[in-house]
Amino acid sequence: MQKSNARKIATGSDEAPLAFRTRGISKVYGEGPAAVHALRGVDLEIPTGELVVLLGPSGSGKSTLLNILGGIDQATSGSAYFQDKELTAMNERALTRYRRNHVGFVFQFYNLMPSLTARENVDLVSEIARDPMPSMEALEMVGLGERATHFPSELSGGEQQRVAIARAIAKRPTVLFCDEPTGALDSKTGISVLKALQHLNDNLGTTTLIITHAAATAAIADRVIHFADGKIREVVKNETKLSADEIHW
Amino acid sequence: MVSMLNRKLLRDLWRIKGQALAIIFVIGAGIALLVMSRGMLISLEETQQAYYDRYRFAEVFAPVKRAPNHLLNDIRTLDGVADINGRINGGGLVDLPNVAAPISARIVSYDPGLSAPINAVHLTEGRMFSPTQDNEVLLNASFAEVHEISPGDKINLTMHGVQHEFTVAGLALSPEFIYALPPGEFVIDAGRYAIFWASNDALEAAFDLEGAFNEVVLTLSRGANENQLIDALDRLLAPYGATGAFARADQISNKYLVEEISQLNTMGYVMTPIFLGVSIFLLNIVITRLVQTEREQIGLLKAFGYSNLQVGLHYLKFAALIAIGGAIVGWAGGLWFGRAMAEIYQDYFHFPFLLFYAEVRLLGVAVVVSVAAASIGAFVAVRQAVKLIPAVAMRPPAPPNYRRGVGRTLEKLMDQPSRMIFRRLAHQPVRAALTVFGIGAAMGLSVMMRFNINATDYMLDVSFNVVDRSDVVVTFVEPLSTKTMFELESLSGVLFAEPYRTTPVMYKNQRIEYLGGISGLPETPVLNRALDDNLQPVAVDGDGIVLSEQLAEILNLSVGDTLSVDVREGRRPQLDIPVTGIVSALIGTPAYMNLDALNGLLNEQNRASGAYLKIDPLQRSAIYDEIKAIPGVAGVNLRNEAYDNFKKMVDEGMGAFRSILTLFSLIIAAGVVYNGARIAFIEREHDLASLRVLGFTKIEAGYVLLGEIGLLTILALPLGALFGFMLWAYLAGALSTDLYQIPTVYKEDGLGYAALIVLFATIISGALVQRDVGKLEMVSALKTRE
Structure with missing residues (x-):
């Protein structure tokens, strides 16, 4: 990461429109003395189309925030908006619809269906999406067109993760959430996965949020959000972004 | 102190409590069936045995028409006889003031003076009738209960067409009438069949059998040859109108009881394995899954130094705990169902006592059987667990290869x-x-x-x-002239009367002998018919005999063969009759002949043993009264x-x-x-x-x-x-x-x-x-x- 090119900014920005906006988001697990405060009043704005990297130690709250923004977890207090819709006011059914229509997820352990081939895993999502891209196109975008008929057990970790990315983007999501997408991969494979994500962000303009432990990843982001103790410690906007090819860890 | 491994066991069990409970219930159901059917079987068998022994239930029965009492001395000397009792055993009708329909009755002579009589009665209420009081009787307790008759009550009994009034001295049960089936019926009805025990003197007069008996019952000496004795009895008693001596095994009450016991046995051994088989499968999938999810833990335990045996036993214990749970649930359920069954049984089988008794041994069997089933179910999974190499186990399994x-x-x-x-x-x-x-x-x-x-x-x-x-079946004491049909038909409300004749016979085909009865039906029967497999009436005409499938099978005969028949009444002719048809029958082992042809063979024209009646239901009561008044009516089935x-x-x-x-x-x-x-x-x-x-x-x-x-x-x-x-x-x-x-x-x-x-x-x-x-x-x- 090139610190010199970084400019510390306040929450809020002049770019528009916003993909996400949160006000005082808190999340508490458990009750009483055993209560764990995963998020302690987070205010945040993320413009549409940016690639955002969330950094911070384990338990700092980044996954919790991602899960709330992704509609798979509920905030304890505060409000979160996706565009102009309040996520924190949605019921279970509306959240499912939100995930189905707008959200793509990529996880550390891929979460592919072992009984479906690469292409079928992509189709799984295309079948319920409103305006999906052809599954082969999605696979080709991540460089796996030739491995389409393989089952997950026949693919390497990096390939499986790229299938997961293809699956996530096939629905042409508005936002893409990636929780430790390279966590289970070696550096070289991890970079190929990041390249795929970056390529999609550049070409499809999908707002992309990536959680990572690898600080080097921050260099490919438009914006880097540093977490500590359930709060945002700082938000750094990169003046210049590196290509995934240029980083290593 | 509970070891850590055992604590883990209990917590694992708690975690999958829903599934464990489902398996416990499946095992429990199998064990409950086992406990119930085995327990009921043992209870019935032991009660039966004790009852038969203590009340000296006869081992051979030989009914005759009339034999002089001195013949008993000859019978006593036959090979294999331990004890005998010549008695009078006749049918009658009970007339209860509040019951319109005539009720069939059986009246048996009994000697209260004997210290150990054959077919002894068990008094449940009141006292034994006085030997000197000819107007006192004992009545079977189940009948008395239905009609609320108590000792001291008077009751009207018609025997041989003459009505007598008796006083009920006491209520009783007998091993002879555990399953008291009225003649011609196949289901008992406690309220529709009365059994009386009266003094010999009273019955001699009523049945016109002075100085004579019409049935001898015997017990056998050790090592007696039952079949030889029956043959000897048949020979000795033939001149006295013997219909054929038979063993206890063919006595109707005993036969039904034995049948019930064997059905319980069949149910028990068919059903229990199904439940246990399913339990084996369920335990297998549950424990296999458990071992799969606990791969890493197993690896860890083994890495810490737990032996294969300890790890294997841990999972076997898991299966065993579920099995023991199933055995206990099954045992308790079996006892409960068994007791309920015993109560139901007592409505049909009249014992002085019938306690459902499941031996504690059976609990042991239940535990062993279910634990064995569980172990079989768990075996493969446990072997998997034991075989895991610690280092391999702690790595996640390879993704399933679809x-x-x-x-x-x-x-x-x-x-x-x-x-x-x-x-x-x-x-x-x-x-x-x-x-x-x-x-x-x-x-x-x-x-x-x-x-x-x-x-x-x-x-x-x-x-x-x-x-x-038919609506009503009337049975005569002896075959009567078919003119009686006109009498019956002339009763107001009787729409149609159809005669039938039943003749007791011994069927013979080479070495096979079978005691039964031929039913004589009119040329074109309307009320009671012989039917083929498609329920179409089969013509019973000519001189041939039509056999039920079961009888044809027992006798090993088919259409075209000739059947030998020893008639056991009247002139007792020996006949050879061609088999002209086979019909299906659901109840008993009937054989049919044309009524006229049968009467012709017996040389007794125009005789009937009874009649099937179609009646006007509105005049039911009046008809019943009239039938009761006809002399010679032995029984009426509604x-x-x-x-x-x-x-x-x-x-x-x-x-x-x-x-x-x-x-x-x-x-x-x-x-x-x-x-x-x-x-x-x-x-x-x-x-x-x-x-x-x-x-x-x-x-x-x-x-x-x-x-x-x-x-x-x-x-x-x-x-x-x-x-x-x-x-x-x-x-x-x-x-x-x-x-x-x-x-x-x-x-x-x-x-x-x-x-x-x-x-x-x-x-x-x-x-x-x-x-x-x-x-x-x-x-x-x-x-x-x-």
């Missing part, structure tokens, strides 16, 4: 979730097959129960509406009451057992489906959470799970139907005897009903796991590696 399931063409038609269902089933075909098998077994049991009900309904319908369409009675027995007696089995089949189905569904859920928790994250609704995600359960259930339906057919075909055969044939009727509604039971169990199980799908923790599922 392949295409049902062929590309078919798959093209499916959406991805459906493909997931089919591929998972194709991936674990053995487990899928066993699940189908388990659900099929449950359905098979249900189907069998329904077929059983269908068969009984059919039997009832055919017996009461097709074969015998068909509608017999029907109701049969129905009651089916609904209450067998009905109770059926309800229990229906409940048990529901338990099996629910146990298999629920366990299968839970395991599928646990195995796919991760996938299901992923689907939810990808935007699948709860229903859409649940489809992957429920679709699998539904598919397996649908596959199990035809298999269950097949099992049901096979089980029922076997059971109907095993339960059929020469007393009655269980027809193997198959009705579609039996299949439908059983399918509904299975689907009900599936829906309940499905709803339970769908609830789990709704509660899926998406976040935590995604954080963990599968």
